[in-house]
Structure formats: C-alpha cells, structure tokens
C-alpha cells in the first residue's frame with residue numbers, strides 16, 4: 001500500500017497547474033504564523049494549494065510532530081488527487097533557510113516552499129524554489 005502511494009505521487013508533475021504561483025493570501029500567511037506559534041517548539045508540516053497563481057489554501061498534514069525528518073516521512077499522507085503548489089513547514093529554531101532534508105523534500109511536492117520560523121511575526125518567513133533559491137512571492141489581499 002505504501003509503495004503504491006509513493007508511485008502515484010510521482011505522477012503529480014503531470015497534474016501541476018501550468019500557472020506560476022506569484023503570491024500568497026495574507027490570511028493564509030497569518031494562519032501559518034498562528035500554527036507555528038501553536039506548534040512551537042515542535043514543527044508543523046503542510047501543503048499549499050493555489051488558484052489563479054495565488055496560494056489560497058493550506059492543508060495541515062496530520063501527525064506532523066516536530067522533527068526535521070518528518071517532512072519527508074509525511075509524503076505518504078498526501079491525499080490522492082491533490083496537486084499541491086508547494087509545501088510549508090516551521091523551523092522552531094528561527095533559521096529561515098532550508099536544511100539538507102528540506103532540499104531533498106522540496107522537489108517532490110510542488111514548486112514553492114515556505115519556511116516560517118520563530119518568533120512567527122509578519123516577516124518571519126521565506127519562500128524557496130525546489131533548488132533552494134529564493135522564490136519571489138507577493139502577499140496579496
């Protein structure tokens with residue numbers, strides 16, 4: 001069962017929306033900061049989905065409990081049929097850069113990856129491309 005799930009996830013690139021993600025809704029960002037604060041000192045992991053080039057949906061992956069490796073392990077929990085624009089997770093240590101674990105995880109779930117970190121203020125986040133380069137993301141509406 002687990003192997004089958006993994007294989008299906010590899011098909012996601014065919015389903016990706018062709019439109020480039022260029023922004024994220026402010027209310028989603030607020031929600032992510034709130035989750036960061038609530039989860040602290042543990043990490044949370046979630047998926048971001050978008051419409052018309054703007055991230056407007058967030059799905060918390062169940063069972064995410066504060067370890068850097070958790071992001072990779074939780075790939076099996078991605079609901080089938082969901083084609084995420086990218087991922088989000090928190091760094092309770094406040095370091096707003098992807099770890100080696102993150103860089104191996106990013107290419108598997110979409111193109112745009114957010115890291116939010118302590119102290120979870122308005123500016124406590126960064127967006128990255130799958131290769132770890134900065135992703136220019138506007139906060140909208």
Ligand SMILES: [Zn+2]
Pocket residue numbers: 068089090091098099102
């Ligand atoms: Zn990380």
